[in-house]
Amino acid sequence: MLELDAITKVFRKRGPFGGGRSTVALDRISVRIGDGRTLGVIGESGSGKSTLARIALRMIAPDSGTVRFGGRDITRVSGKALRDFRRKVQPVFQDSAGALDPRMTIARILREPLMLRGDVPRAEWSKRITDILTAIDLSPALRDRYPRQLSGGQRQRIGIARALLMEPEILILDEPVSALDVSVQANVLNLLRDLQRDRGLSYLFIGHDLSIAEYFCDDILVLHNGVQKDFADAETLFRDPKDDYTRTLLAAMPRQL
Numbered sequence: 001m002l003e004l005d006a007i008t009k010v011f012r013k014r015g016p017f018g019g020g021r022s023t024v025a026l027d028r029i030s031v032r033i034g035d036g037r038t039l040g041v042i043g044e045s046g047s048g049k050s051t052l053a054r055i056a057l058r059m060i061a062p063d064s065g066t067v068r069f070g071g072r073d074i075t076r077v078s079g080k081a082l083r084d085f086r087r088k089v090q091p092v093f094q095d096s097a098g099a100l101d102p103r104m105t106i107a108r109i110l111r112e113p114l115m116l117r118g119d120v121p122r123a124e125w126s127k128r129i130t131d132i133l134t135a136i137d138l139s140p141a142l143r144d145r146y147p148r149q150l151s152g153g154q155r156q157r158i159g160i161a162r163a164l165l166m167e168p169e170i171l172i173l174d175e176p177v178s179a180l181d182v183s184v185q186a187n188v189l190n191l192l193r194d195l196q197r198d199r200g201l202s203y204l205f206i207g208h209d210l211s212i213a214e215y216f217c218d219d220i221l222v223l224h225n226g227v228q229k230d231f232a233d234a235e236t237l238f239r240d241p242k243d244d245y246t247r248t249l250l251a252a253m254p255r256q257l
């Protein structure tokens with residue numbers, strides 16, 4: 001379980017024109033991702049979604065508040081506990097295509113997490129790669145291809161596979177299907193759901209599309225300019241939104257899926 005409590009993050013503008021001005025990206029945000037559940041973080045551009053994801057990954061530090069994982073405040077851990085956290089909480093970003101090294105074959109890209117882990121014998125790597133490609137519904141024959149030879153949806157699956165090879169407990173999914181064609185989005189979301197069921201994963205899902213959130217998430221946090229507007233299970237939120245802003249958002253957003 002990952003628990004964020006009273007997270008505040010302020011970005012101060014530097015330089016001759018920014019002096020003194022600041023942006024409250026997150027204002028005392030408190031949420032939790034339950035075991036095996038998907039928490040969706042929804043909001044318009046600039047609402048603080050990615051900042052929350054980066055704090056949950058310990059890529060940046062909050063100004064105040066705590067992030068608890070397995071009962072420990074991960075904003076304060078180091079050494080083995082930090083390595084353990086980095087392995088168990090893995091990111092999947094929107095642009096997996098851009099994140100994959102174009103000069104590496106898929107097999108080499110997927111060997112990296114195994115190398116990083118250090119606890120899988122080299123003799124097993126090839127089998128692990130075959131197994132993970134099968135698990136994400138890709139042909140093991142793709143192992144010898146380069147990223148540019150794959151479609152956007154296939155590349156995003158490779159990004160997911162790379163994260164899974166670390167054997168995480170939580171995936172931080174930052175707009176994981178936003179760069180994909182609508183026809184491919186549902187495939188990748190269904191794959192993520194199957195993986196969650198089979199592996200007992202928990203997800204933090206960042207998105208801006210409410211119809212996808214309704215379909216994919218168990219719980220939903222609505223952010224607006226860094227302020228927590230609603231936090232409820234998806235069914236309650238869509239049936240009976242508490243906040244005026246959420247109501248406006250629901251009324252304005254097309255429901256596609």
Ligand SMILES: Nc1ncnc2c1ncn2[C@@H]1O[C@H](COP(=O)(O)OP(=O)(O)OP(=O)(O)O)[C@@H](O)[C@H]1O
Pocket residue numbers: 011012023024025043044045046047048049050051052208
């Ligand atoms: N490194 C930074 N330095 C200064 N301001 C930042 C920085 N990162 C984010 N911000 C500001 O914090 C606010 C929240 O940004 P954030 O990227 O978290 O929003 P978002 O909801 O993810 O938006 P988007 O959907 O466009 O990615 C914005 O006003 C943004 O300009």
